[in-house]
Amino acid sequence: MKYPLDCEASFKNTYLFWLSRFIRNKITGLSNRQVNNKERLAQILQELILGFDSIKELKLVVKEVRNIGINSIHVYYIPLEKLYTFLINYGAASMKEIDEELLSDFLATETSTLSDATKKNYRIALITFFNYLDKQNEAENGNVYRYGIELKNWGGLSGKSGTKLPSFMQxxxxxxxxxxxxxxxxxxxxxxxxxxxxxxxxxxxxxxxxxxxxxxxxxxxxxxxxxxxxxxxxxxxxxxxxxxxxxxxxxxxxxxxxxxxxxxxxxxxxxxxxxxxxxxxxxxxxxxxxxxxxxxxxxxxLRHTFATMLYQKSKDLILVQESLGHADINTSRIYTHFDKDRLKQTTDIF
Missing domain, CATH: 1.10.443.10 (Intergrase catalytic core)
Known part of the structure; x- marks a missing residue:
């Protein structure tokens, strides 16, 4: 069933309506292999259809969904919760006020201190959410409002300046x-x-x-x-x-x-x-x-600590990859940054 993009309620309630339905859509599409309480999950899916009066209520439900076993739902929810606060502070009165430029402003301000990987997650969450709206909204005359959000020109991911080395123990x-x-x-x-x-x-x-x-x-x-x-x-x-x-x-x-x-x-x-x-x-x-x-x-x-010490002791990147279960060895290369024996060679150049 499709709904008007802007309902008669306030912008807050309209955004919460769409966010609740989007989260429900993602829950049903993510892996349920680790779900430990099927009955409660079924109840939550019904609650998401009914909607919530506040973002705090929705946040508590999403946290419960994670604890039930749909762990990756927060990857979609957190950026969209941040967007909710951004739009309220911006003073948005209609979902139709949201466009690529506004979303680029949001990404620029909210992700400036985040890693490239997290920035990518934010971008994917936004694109996925507005693609969902493109498919699910419809006016009384049958017209559909299209966002067509792509965020291809957002420059927040240029270069590697946002990449952070993982924390680990000595x-x-x-x-x-x-x-x-x-x-x-x-x-x-x-x-x-x-x-x-x-x-x-x-x-x-x-x-x-x-x-x-x-x-x-x-x-x-x-x-x-x-x-x-x-x-x-x-x-x-x-x-x-x-x-x-x-x-x-x-x-x-x-x-x-x-x-x-x-x-x-x-x-x-x-x-x-x-x-x-x-x-x-x-x-x-x-x-x-x-x-x-x-x-x-x-x-x-603790995982980063294990991997760092394993590489320092073995100098075997393949072993690190296999031990951590990385699909791509390039993911494991981050731990070569902590090879102190190799770094010591640089102190003897002169």
């Missing part, structure tokens, strides 16, 4: 962090689980989304190590390993208190997967407790 900081994992005052029921979870991410370099979905059938002991099969982006499987001695104690304690009988290695007390936001908050608290502060203190920083 070797001494890693030692401090590992000690802090053992001493941090977790709640007794989840202490072993949290230590196990963080160690697996740190010692294998797997993504947080991969860690929270480890199936027990894919977690097997092999000699003095555990072999873990994980599924990365695009549902591509790969295998990582971790020494048994690193997780033996925590794994034993977690298995003794784990109340759920599901097949997840790591879960909450109801048996549902842990959220990525929860894990990142735990990692950040441990880091801050020992005075380690990085530009990004979340759990993904």
């Amino acid at each position: 070797k001494d900081e890693v030692s401090t962090f590992i000690q802090a994992i053992e001493s941090y005052p977790f709640s007794s029921k989840i202490a072993a689980r949290n230590r196990l979870m963080i160690k697996i991410i740190l010692y294998t370099g797997i993504r947080v989304s991969e860690a929270i979905n480890i199936d027990l059938k894919d977690f097997n002991k092999d000699g003095n190590a555990y072999i873990i099969q994980v599924r990365g982006k695009g549902n591509k499987p790969r295998v990582v390993m971790i020494k048994e001695e690193i997780i033996r104690k925590d794994l034993k304690e977690w298995n003794e208190v784990k109340s759920s009988s599901n097949n997840l290695l790591l879960c909450n007390q109801k048996g549902n997967p842990l959220s990525q936001a929860y894990i990142s908050s735990i990692v950040e608290k441990i880091l801050l407790s020992v005075g380690i502060r990085k530009e990004k203190n979340g759990a993904h920083m």
